[in-house]
Every structure is written in C-alpha cells, then in structure tokens.
Amino acid sequence: MQRATIKAWFVIHKWTSLVCTLFLLLLCLTGLPLVFAEEIAHLSEPEVATTAADATPRDLDAQVSTALAQYPGDVPLFVGWDPDAPTVYVNTGARADTPPPQMHTALLHATTGEVLPAAQFNEGVMYFLYRLHTDLFLGLPGMLFMGAMGLLFAVAIISGLVLYGPFMRKQRFGTLRTGRNRRLAWLDLHNVLGIVTLGWALVVGITGAINTIAKPLEQAWQSEQLGEFAARYAGQPRPATLASLQAAVDTARAAEPGMRPAFVSFPGTGYSGDHHYGVFMQGNTALTERLYRPVLIDAKTGELTAQPQLPTYMSVLLLSQPLHFGDYGKLPLKVLWALLDLLTIVVLISGLYLWVKRGSTEARVTEIERAAKTGGAA
Structure with missing residues (x-):
C-alpha cells in the first residue's frame, strides 16, 4: 500500500x-x-395465572370497554397480545393521533378480563x-x-x-x-x-x-399504500360508531389462516387510515413473526377491504429492528x-x-x- x-x-x-x-x-x-x-420488563410484571389451552378469550370489545373505564375521556388507539403470556394490552389516548409518550396502557387478562398493573410508556429507567x-x-x-x-x-x-x-x-x-x-x-x-x-x-x-429512519419510512408507507384506500373515503368523516372489534379480528384471522394477530390499530392512529381497523398479522417462526401482514377492515361496516403487501423497505426495517438488539435468538x-x-x-x-x-x-x-x-x- x-x-x-x-x-x-x-x-x-x-x-x-x-x-x-x-x-x-x-x-x-x-x-x-x-x-x-x-x-427486565417481565421482572416488574405481575404474575399472571396461565389458562387452559382451550379457554375462550374474553370478547375484545369488552376488553376495550374495561380499558376505557380506567381512563375516562380517552379513545382506543391500539390493542395487542403478549405472545408469552395470556394478556391483552389496550393503548388509549385523549385523541386518535396521541403520540406514544402521552398514551395510557391498560393490561388485561385475556380470558377473565382482570385489570393488571401495567407500566406506562413514559415512565421508568428503561424508558429514559x-x-x-x-x-x-x-x-x-x-x-x-x-x-x-x-x-x-x-x-x-x-x-x-x-x-x-x-x-x-x-x-x-x-x-x-x-x-x-x-x-x-x-x-x-x-x-x-x-x-x-x-x-x-x-x-x-x-x-x-x-x-433511525423508521418514522419517515412509516410515513412514506402510510401516504403511498394507505393513501390509496383513504382516497375511496374522500370527504367522509371518520366514523363515530365503530363495528365490532372482535368481529374485525375474526375476519382477519379467516383471511390469513396461517398467521396470528399481533396488534390492531384503530382509525385515525396513522397505521390504518381514518376508516379502517388495521389488524396486523404475524407468522409463527422467529423470522415471520417480524414480518407483519396488515389486514384492513372497514371500521363502519366490519367488511374486509384489503390485505396489502408491505413494501420492501418496510420489510427491511422490520427485520433490522430485532437484529439490532439480538432479539432473534432469545x-x-x-x-x-x-x-x-x-x-x-x-x-x-x-x-x-x-x-x-x-x-x-x-x-x-x-x-x-x-x-x-x-x-x-x-
């Protein structure tokens, strides 16, 4: 040289x-x-009694109602499942576009609906x-x-x-x-x-x-792909009365039988436009559980609207996030x-x-x- x-x-x-x-x-x-x-998060979580494999999960609409009772005046934003525990979380906020640091979280037992202690987004050493x-x-x-x-x-x-x-x-x-x-x-x-x-x-x-460019990529995906479906509802206000959340998730399960729901976004959160539930499905392996498949359900009628494929740049982002912290190999x-x-x-x-x-x-x-x-x- x-x-x-x-x-x-x-x-x-x-x-x-x-x-x-x-x-x-x-x-x-x-x-x-x-x-x-x-x-570390599991150390501070309450001990949750396991349930029988054939136990019937509590209706999701009832779970959301219980969560909203904890935070009067809030609206539902996201509902999700813990794959390692029989719990359901419900994120709520003062408005549909509430940023994560201002959201509230309710943690509920998946079958009994018992309200469990839940860490909030903007609290604790780990958040800092x-x-x-x-x-x-x-x-x-x-x-x-x-x-x-x-x-x-x-x-x-x-x-x-x-x-x-x-x-x-x-x-x-x-x-x-x-x-x-x-x-x-x-x-x-x-x-x-x-x-x-x-x-x-x-x-x-x-x-x-x-x-670090996750937010711009998500915004690009929302404007490109979700914008196509939002155009069909141009001039229509966001629905004041929503169809059954449980029925929407059941429809998504039927549309993607080889996957399980990871979380659901409500209309107005940015993940599914102003007129849809976004039921984000995931696979059952270490790789496919990171690659979400959105199923859009009309939030007013409960009908299946679309199952859009995530663009390549979103797949790269979703795969890089767990790789950064070594989440693939437990x-x-x-x-x-x-x-x-x-x-x-x-x-x-x-x-x-x-x-x-x-x-x-x-x-x-x-x-x-x-x-x-x-x-x-x-």
Missing part, C-alpha cells in the same frame, strides 16, 4: 472515529440494558435509557443525528480494517506487544478487539442507522450481543486512549509502513 493511500485511510479512520466515539460510547452503555429490556439511546430526547432530529453517528461508525470500522491489513500479513493474529511500551499494548488490544467485533459492530451500526443470542457490546466499549475507550497518546500523523503512517515490512515490530 502506497504511503499516500495509507495516510488517506488513516485520516478517514481518525476523524470518523473521533466524531462518533463519544456518541457510540453512549449508545453502547445505554444499549446494554436495552438488549435485555424484555427480560430508550429515549437517550434512540433520539437524545430530541425526537426525529435526534434520531437522524444518531443514525449519522452509526454510519460514521461503519466508515471507521472499514477504514480500521484497511489499516490493520499490514499488521495481519506478517504478525500472528491476537499478538499483544506488552514488552515494549504501554501505547503499543493498547494499540494491539484496540486492533485485535476491533477485528473480533468487526462483523457484529457493522451489523449493529447499520441496523441502528436504518432504525436469551443466548442476547447474552452474546451483550458480550460483544462490552468488547466494543473497550475498543472505543482504547481508541480514545490512543488519540490522547497520539503522535503526529506522519509518525503514525511511518509506523504502519514499518509494521507492513517487519511484521508489527516498532
């Missing part, structure tokens, strides 16, 4: 790393507990960590900024790999030069751990960047994700140490050239 090329890659690696490192440290530190968010991790409490601008940091991180990883090439050619993998000086030992630790975590860090960085994969997260924290801290103990750019380039010729000896 020519000296000018090495210098260019070194400058790219240096500045992309410096710009994003502090934010990446924040993401790694907040992301560590978020990997186990589901398990989630907002800090996703948008720095700045909304969409904060999300896009963190996405940009994720892309810079990907560039830093690739440029670091290019620079590590000379060391790899003539030095045994995993070598730590501890007998020379502290800076060389930190450099080798930074390089080795960087290579070990390279694939994972690229996946997490890129999927994290994709997740607890074993989450533990692996946590270990790699910890190793990445060491990579970031060692990079900061090397920058503090830096020499001139020319000296560093010379060091890389010498390593290529001597097998890493400095």
Whole structure:
C-alpha cells in the first residue's frame, strides 16, 4: 500500500472515529440494558395465572370497554397480545393521533378480563435509557443525528480494517506487544478487539442507522399504500360508531389462516387510515413473526377491504429492528450481543486512549509502513 493511500485511510479512520466515539460510547452503555429490556420488563410484571389451552378469550370489545373505564375521556388507539403470556394490552389516548409518550396502557387478562398493573410508556429507567439511546430526547432530529453517528461508525470500522491489513500479513493474529511500551499494548488490544467485533459492530451500526429512519419510512408507507384506500373515503368523516372489534379480528384471522394477530390499530392512529381497523398479522417462526401482514377492515361496516403487501423497505426495517438488539435468538443470542457490546466499549475507550497518546500523523503512517515490512515490530 502506497504511503499516500495509507495516510488517506488513516485520516478517514481518525476523524470518523473521533466524531462518533463519544456518541457510540453512549449508545453502547445505554444499549446494554436495552438488549435485555424484555427480560427486565417481565421482572416488574405481575404474575399472571396461565389458562387452559382451550379457554375462550374474553370478547375484545369488552376488553376495550374495561380499558376505557380506567381512563375516562380517552379513545382506543391500539390493542395487542403478549405472545408469552395470556394478556391483552389496550393503548388509549385523549385523541386518535396521541403520540406514544402521552398514551395510557391498560393490561388485561385475556380470558377473565382482570385489570393488571401495567407500566406506562413514559415512565421508568428503561424508558429514559430508550429515549437517550434512540433520539437524545430530541425526537426525529435526534434520531437522524444518531443514525449519522452509526454510519460514521461503519466508515471507521472499514477504514480500521484497511489499516490493520499490514499488521495481519506478517504478525500472528491476537499478538499483544506488552514488552515494549504501554501505547503499543493498547494499540494491539484496540486492533485485535476491533477485528473480533468487526462483523457484529457493522451489523449493529447499520441496523441502528436504518432504525433511525423508521418514522419517515412509516410515513412514506402510510401516504403511498394507505393513501390509496383513504382516497375511496374522500370527504367522509371518520366514523363515530365503530363495528365490532372482535368481529374485525375474526375476519382477519379467516383471511390469513396461517398467521396470528399481533396488534390492531384503530382509525385515525396513522397505521390504518381514518376508516379502517388495521389488524396486523404475524407468522409463527422467529423470522415471520417480524414480518407483519396488515389486514384492513372497514371500521363502519366490519367488511374486509384489503390485505396489502408491505413494501420492501418496510420489510427491511422490520427485520433490522430485532437484529439490532439480538432479539432473534432469545436469551443466548442476547447474552452474546451483550458480550460483544462490552468488547466494543473497550475498543472505543482504547481508541480514545490512543488519540490522547497520539503522535503526529506522519509518525503514525511511518509506523504502519514499518509494521507492513517487519511484521508489527516498532
């Protein structure tokens, strides 16, 4: 590799790393507990008695009525099911377009209708960590900024790999030069751990960047695909009286017999237009349970309107979200994700140490050239 090329890659690696490192440290530190968010949430959830496999679920319209009684004046927004417990959640709000932080949540037993203690959207340490991790409490601008940091991180990883090439050619993998000086030992630790975590860090960085544009992608889907059906109701007000929710879900089940309902959106929430229930169905495997299939039910008549296919960009988004936090493989994969997260924290801290103990750019380039010729000896 020519000296000018090495210098260019070194400058790219240096500045992309410096710009994003502090934010990446924040993401790694907040992301560590978020990997186990589901398990942590279950610790605070009430013990729910299991029911017989053939137990009849309580009518969903009755469940919604019970939830609304907990929050007088609210309107129903979403209804969903916990796949791991016999519970139903109902989200309500002051109006149909209530943002998630202002929603109320009622948790109900799926068969008895008993009201259970429920965590709210905007409460607790995990909510604080989630907002800090996703948008720095700045909304969409904060999300896009963190996405940009994720892309810079990907560039830093690739440029670091290019620079590590000379060391790899003539030095045994995993070598730590501890007998020379502290800076060389930190450099080798930074390089080795960087290579070990390279694939994972690229996946997490890129999927994290994709997740930051979730809201624009959802808005594009709503305006493109749902707008087609909304046009049929142009000039008509949102229905004041809704058809049976239970009947709508039963219709969706019949339309997609190989799937199960994950959640239902009410008219006006943005997920199904102003005139439909959106019954979002999911598969029964680790992969297909992430790929929702919307079934639109006319909220006034209860008739099936459409079963639109999600566009490719929405499928990519839905698949990237669980991959970012290691949700595909349950607890074993989450533990692996946590270990790699910890190793990445060491990579970031060692990079900061090397920058503090830096020499001139020319000296560093010379060091890389010498390593290529001597097998890493400095």
